[in-house]
């Protein structure tokens with residue numbers, strides 16, 4: 001079966017761990033370290049929020065899709081830096097599937 005784009009990306013992100021920072025954007029992020037990656041995730045999250053507000057005004061979602069792709073991409077780099085991948089997140093979403101957010105919140109102890 002053909003690999004999904006997320007599977008292909010995870011493979012490339014893992015391969016880039018040994019790559020030269022001058023030859024690859026992902027390798028340059030790994031070389032700068034986790035804090036730089038987190039900075040990019042934060043930046044892309046803000047840009048996504050701003051794009052959603054613009055889309056609400058203009059009715060054009062194209063920038064929102066573009067910025068969300070940047071956010072997902074940098075989140076995947078963050079996961080890869082920590083030795084994780086998209087599958088762990090899909091597993092967590094699958095675990096939650098069908099569990100109402102309101103029920104989950106009510107079931108939490110106060111310390112959670």
Ligand SMILES: N=c1c2ncn([C@@H]3O[C@H](COP(=O)(O)OP(=O)(O)OP(=O)(O)O)[C@@H](O)[C@H]3O)c2ncn1[C@@H]1O[C@H](COP(=O)(O)O)[C@@H](O)[C@H]1O
Nearest residue numbers: 009012013016023024025026027028040043069070073074
């Ligand atoms: N999907 C992406 C992807 N999305 C966004 N970006 C880069 O993420 C950066 C986004 O940063 P900004 O928008 O903030 O722009 P910037 O000002 O250039 O960034 P900074 O200098 O501030 O860090 C840009 O350089 C984009 O090119 C990506 N870079 C790589 N990929 C994928 O990762 C693979 C490996 O990339 P390399 O490691 O560069 O070969 C590629 O083949 C793609 O599949």
